[in-house]
Amino acid sequence: MVSRVVIDAISKFTTCDAADALQKLKVPHGGFLSGLTMYSPARQSGPTKIVGPAYTVRYVRKNYENAPKPEGHYIDSIPAGSVVFISSPPRLVNAVYGGLMSTRAQASGAVGTIVDGRVRDLQEHRDLEYPVFAREVGTSAPAEVVRVSEVNSPVRLQSDEQDAVINPGDILIADLNGVVCIPQDLAPRIVELMASQADADEKVAADIKAGKTFTDASKEHRSKVKQP
Incomplete structure (x- = not known):
């Protein structure tokens, strides 16, 4: 389990910072x-x-x-501070997540939801100011075609572009750039790597604004970036 201290430290950085650090640790696609x-x-x-x-x-x-059939509704068992990750079967027309789910997730203390599939009731999520990331939008409810099978078990990203697995407890970070999955055993290691890279990039940007070339500024500062 990743400590709150580590999660708070990761929160200071962007998904791009996280991906850069994970690539140095040989995580495919930097966890994107x-x-x-x-x-x-x-x-x-x-x-x-x-x-x-x-x-x-x-x-x-x-x-x-x-397939397994869990008891109860997943939405009533969300731990506070979690990011809910919903895995939908591929090529599903129906949405698998709606406004009432965000209402309950927010009340449970979830920080946001990521839907590997379609989401509906878009305005309801926005009225709650509750963060939702998704693959697509839809209108139809899920019950006629799908059901929940597993909760807090590994799920595979529904993508033809990459083979990625999200494990319970992995740290998910999402922002304007997209979503990155940080394997929980690597979470403590990436903090220093992100801090060093971000510091170097700030100095590169400052030097460029002061008139230096990108090549010269990068050579001076990026050569000092911490490595694993």
């Missing part, structure tokens, strides 16, 4: 989860950022009769 973008509180606009441990929910199609 392709295709997931901000829909609430605004569409790809503003300073919204969420950071927290993943609370995963996996939907399956209703004809998967042998």
